[in-house]
Amino acid sequence: MARKRSGIGNGDEKSTPTHTRAVRAADSVERVYARIKDFAIDYRFRPSERINEVELAAELAVSRTPVRAALNRLERDGFVASVPNKGFYARELTPEAVRDLYELRAAIERGAFVLACERATDAEIEATAEAWTRHSSLEDEGSWAKIAVADESFHMALTQLSKNAQMIAALEGLCARIRFFRRIDLESAPRRERTYREHDAIIDALRRRDAAGGASLLEKHITLSSAHAIEVAARGLARIFTGTAA
Known part of the structure; x- marks a missing residue:
């Protein structure tokens, strides 16, 4: 059958x-x-x-x-x-493209910091500060790549204190687009040391709820000069075309 x-x-x-x-x-x-x-x-x-x-x-x-x-x-x-x-x-990789992304990031984080000073509780601020403090020893980190991850987490945590869902979503997408450049930027030991100092100053401003002062610190901390953008782009291109980008 x-x-x-x-x-x-x-x-x-x-x-x-x-x-x-x-x-x-x-x-x-x-x-x-x-x-x-x-x-x-x-x-x-x-x-x-x-x-x-x-x-x-x-x-x-x-x-x-x-x-x-x-x-x-x-x-x-x-x-x-x-x-x-x-x-x-x-996507392209030019100094102008790198600079533009960082300027956009600075604008988002500056606005988010002002809102965080208004909306975050003292407990939430301390939790964010404590999370960063766990990464505050350069010797303990042992890897610039780990510091890049910690740096991204810190800035996302700051923006989450704004309690503005659109800002948080926008920064999440932007962080992915600049992750490659963030890693390159933080390969430099002087840049890492400066990052730690500036993060401490930003946390201090947040604790004091100094919206204007902290927003100004964040903008200076994030924005790349034209010369720095050229340097980061050049190092990025060198990595890509020598097969060591990842």
């Missing part, structure tokens, strides 16, 4: 429910998005390079559909750009 086809009403086999397939597809897109985002953060795609979707899909062992969905999302997030009828391209 011929074997019956599987399908609705056939008790021999069960088809995968539609909602389960949809969940799996969404999960696949999220995983692909996270992987490609990591590539973009670390400049695995060289600046202004066309992204080969076929090769990327093969490397991630997926179809082009989740790759295309991830790239569209990454374009909205500022990690890639698209050209009609040509495809997606990696």
